[in-house]
Amino acid sequence: MPKGNSRKAAAVGMSLAATLAAHRGSTDNSGSSNKKTQQSARKTGGSGPAEGAGGSSSGVLSLPSSMPTSATSLSTAAPPRSSVLQRLLKQTGPSSSASSTNQKSSIPLPSSLPIYEDQVVSDATGAQINACQYNTTGEYILTGGVDRTVRLWNPETRFCIKTYEAHGWEVLDLAISPENGKFASCGGDKTVFLWDVLSGMTIRRFSGHTQRINAVDFDDSGSLLASGSYDATIRLWDCRSQLRAPIQVLEEPKDSVTSIQIQGSNLLAGCVDGSIRIYDIRMGKLTTDNIFEPVTSVSFSKDGNCVLASSLDDTVRLMDLSNGSLLNAYKGHKNSQYKIRSCLSNSDAFVLSGSEDGKIFIWDLIEGEVVHQIEAHSKIVSSIAYHPKEDKMCSASVDGSIKTWTSQPNP
């Protein structure tokens, strides 16, 4: 998922937590705890932007002026039930499947879809790219790949600003801290590297995993890192203290953990054992949704009520977080062997995913129909990231190319 939205996600996640807490409060008889959680949620939501602003002064990537406004505006608006879900739930009744075929042609191609090639940030000459991420402002792109480096690009000028070299093995995933001053990368080193963006040096190296690390993510405050590894564990690392050992090792996954996302107090993990695990730290509950297909990519929807999960049966599923039911399944692309990232658009209106035939598929979230396919790359589209603010996206491929896409046709 595009990391740039973590700010927004934080706010929404907090609101979700609050609603959940409210839910719990209704079931419990004691109302005091409810209040407390709500208070704490508010506290986190408020403190988040402050920290972000403080951190941004040191970081290179951030635009401090834009950040607090968006965060505050979002934190105030906290819908109890997601708009996505509501939209989906409107579509009830058995006729949906039958009627959808007719509607396919009638869906107007929305102008907001980033389907026009904007820039070729990197030609298909480099090594395989495994991960690409926008920074929280969307100005820069960070990519990591088989060439053991992490590169910082300016997508507008196609200029590679910095190359971060310390990895001894391929880079498999990246995570940018919310204040943009740091980022984390992981890969075959079995070590999570925490980098300083400015200096280009590693600040910390968290080692403890016994196998390669597939996924890494920051929490919303940037003080915690979660890493999921092939050794079937998720480790939570503390960035704030100098603790070498992980804060906690989650050993519930039964197979390689392929994808991780933290949103609010929820930790989402996709696992090859076919399950989506949601660690609700606030509630102290681990929810496991089994889809019985190796899950390769998971991400929360922006409102935090749904989970988008790609699995190796050529399907992207949208699962309801509250009861684990399947809201929609998106098919048409090819994804049976490789880890291919999927993401949602900023408005949660579209589902985007790469494909093993080099295309990018865009589905309508509600209808589940392919809205558009882009012949993006010559090889597998390994990673896709949506711009945190605008209707843009970037995609990276195994052929080494990185491309950005806009909604406006390029003259």
Add this chain to the structure above:
Amino acid sequence: MSDESFVLVGTPMPVIKTTTNALGESKRINPTRDLEVRDEQGRRRFHGAFTGGFSAGYYNTVGSKEGWAPSEFVSSRDKRSEKKIARPEDFMDEEDKQMLMDSARLTTTDEFGSSESTQRELEKKRAAAKQAAGGVLGALPDTLIDDFVVPSSENVGVKLLRRMGWKPGQGIGPRVTKRQKKSKDGQLSDDDVDLPANMTFAPIDSAIVVFINKSDNFGLGYDPYKDAPEFDRSLQARTESKYLSESAGGRKDGMGFGRFDDDDDDDVYGSGPAPLRTLDPDLILDDRSRSQRKKSKKKEIQQSDALAPMFCSDGRPPLRGFVLAAAPLEPIKLYKPPKVPRDFVPHHTFQDMPKPVATLRKNEQPKLTADDRALILGETPIDAPRRSVFEYMSAQTKRDLDNALGFVMDTEGDKSLRKDHWTVPQIDKGAAEAALRGFMPFGDNMAKQNRYKQYLNVQAGISDEKIDLVEGFTAEGMTKELNEFVQAARIFKPLTSSMANRFMSASTTVQLAPPTAGLRSAADTEAARLAGTITHAVVERMEVPKSQAAKAAAMGMFGPLTRTVIDFYPVKLLCKRFNVPNPHPDHKDTGPEAAKDLLDKDTMDKMMTNRRYGEGMSAEDATSRSSGTDAPGAMNDTGTDSLAEAEEPEVLEVIPERPPMDIFKAIFDDSDSDSDSDSESEDKDESDTKGEAARGKDTVSIGATAIADSSPLDAKDAKEDSPQVPFRPVFTRKTDRSTSSTTSRPAEKRFSKPDLSHLNEDEDEDESEIGPKLAIPSASNLSVKKKSVSLVDNAGVGGVAAVVEASSPDRSSSPSSDSLIGPVPPTLVAADAGKRRKSASESDQDSHVGEKTGDSFASKRHKGSASSSSRHKSSSSKLDDRTDRHSRSSHSRHRSSSKTRRRPRNDGSDDDNDGNKDGSDTDKSGASGDEESNKKRRKEHSSSTSSRHKDRQHREHTSRSRSKSPTSSRRKSHRRDKDKGDDRERQSKRSRDEKSSRSTHRSSRHRSRKHGDDGDNDEDMEDLWVEKEVKIPERERTPDNPPLRVAPPSNRPRATSFF
């Protein structure tokens, strides 16, 4: 001076001096492991992985620190670098060079005559040899070499000749006058002027004529290599190399003086060049004869002499060099070729050879349709609608036909393909009924759920409604939905029926043709395959057994089935980082923090409670459970209590129904039931003891056992016998703990929790109950005092001898022997108690490393310890009777602690070995058993701490008075040591236990991970089970619902071994 003042008596013993080798090391014999290989510099030659390392590659490679030093580059611009020819010596180390020097002795020294005469002589010799031999083979290499290589030292013949006045360069023989000499040789003609007439000269030195014995069979003067120069060369090379090798071998002695005869170690067979050896033996020079010639010239001459008078058949002597054969040559036998029978066919045909494939194919060709053939050939089927005659008709004709034959047939193709047609899929009546009783899916869409219900009702035959097309549905959609219903009905069944589904039916039916005897060729099987007689069951992919959840997921019905929610305990720091309150403030970490407080009183008590109430229960549950019965006075006023009492009749009904122990033993107790002992809950320990006690083996301990019995059942008994005073104090001890946690708990939780624990406890009971129930077959109503007395009486039958021996044989008595010896087959249990005891003691002893005493010792000690312990028990029980306010828990503690003590004493009181032994225990017992045994041990420890002191007093007393074994004093000292290190030891042991249990956990996780989906599914199933079971107590909450036991233990699936 001083030496003189001493008187030496006798001869002094020779000083034993340690012989040292060149390196100054003493030569005493080292064990093999200490032997080292060193070179002459004293450097180690071979290094192990951990001793070698750097120096292994440093010193022993090429002798320099740098290893192979690259040669320095020298610019050749102004200084031409010398061409360096690398010699082999450059690459040799000292040893190799030494070896080379040893082997290479082909050196010319100054001893070789450099005098003029010798050289001349040599030249002459050479010339002579050339003359004598002539021809191609003239310069015979042997003589040539002989001449080149002149001996460095004179042999005896030469020395003698010198003594006789011979000088080198002179000929041998009487001296000759000038004239005589002149006639022979014209050499000295120049200087004859000056010489006096009477002067005699030494005879001219002439080359020795070597007569070569013709040992080959060629004609005279025949040169076999005349026209074959390559053979000539090879022969030459051979001879040369031979002599070279001879000289290289360090042969210094010269040739030509007759010594040549003696060499018989010539390798004449092996070293020749290949082409020669492959020649016809007639054509080559006979090697053997050559060697013979070398060996004994004389002999051959004699032989030839002896053969000479023989004549050929024509009266003439044989040609020179030929020998008449002693025996006539045998004529070559010639055999006639076998007569070929007339009907012989040159091609072999087997009788039972299968017919060629082609004919078979021809036979079955009519059976195959074009489609079949296409399938066999692997063609992709044509994606086209089904061909039918009606396809080729015009629409008008079709309509006409329909009108005419509409009642008979429908030409509009397959019904299922029609848009407006839909069928109601059928399912079994039973399946539909089961589905009706089971979980109702589609909870989010009530209309759909109702349709599902309706469908099931119709299928179950409950209602006769016709399933109509729902508005808003197309026929296609309706069919789809109905199919969905079918699948849902298949999945959502009540659990009982899903239990039956645990037994998979085969996914495919394998129909194999009856096997026919005999061998078959590949063509045959191929033909059979084509004919389709063999079903390839292997080829077909077995359907992976799917759990209910997986099936649901496959159908896209995600939701409650695919979701599991469990508690997740974030650590404190994590909550802090996420800025959330700890969601489980009551949850205590089982991590390292908890390990610190293991010796806490609180922890101890908790462990005690855990032990008492079974594994599946947490300490909290136990506390809450016991809290109701806590205070002696508050027995009847809490709701929990009444509930507990209401349960009791049910429990009591169950007890007598249990079949006798032997049946269980016969069924479950295997001879190799290591796992048995592993999987048992810790209660089994005591219960086993009791079981044996009931058989009248352990009289004295029974009293204590019966009283101290702490299995859940007896706890219930205790509750039932509420007026009995001695039971009460168990619970009073825990009041301080329970008040904090239970008083604030809402009432409903109190209700549910005990019931939950009750369930769990039942689980454990299933296995562990066996003992206690047998031990107290019908005496549950008796008071404790009575019980003990009666049991003592019962056991009295066993006799005094049994008393003494009772402690050791049973597995439970010494937990250490549990895993080491392995249980004994059930049949032996009763019969061979004595033997078992012996074996147990033996193996017990084997298991303890530190012990060195013999069998007799051990058995003696066993007896002593057993008797003392039993004595102690009896005394303690008496004591307890006397102190009537003594708690039951203290009883139990006594009992268990005495047991704990008994174990170490069986070990010969080698408590220091305790740690080792435990470690080995942990290693030996299975992964699952580890946790059990660990808990057991921990518990024992906890119990032992309470009354350890007292117990020790007893023990020391008894051992001092009773044991006559010589080890008693040693034991005492041991004990003193042990007292000091006791706590430390326990701590370390506990940490070890922790570790092992953690590792077990990890391994189990690993296992489950390996199992993948299956394991997961199982887990899911189990979770479902738990959920189900949890639900029951909630129902009980309502007052009109009488509290009920879920099911008798025998019926419950968990208790059986299917899981």
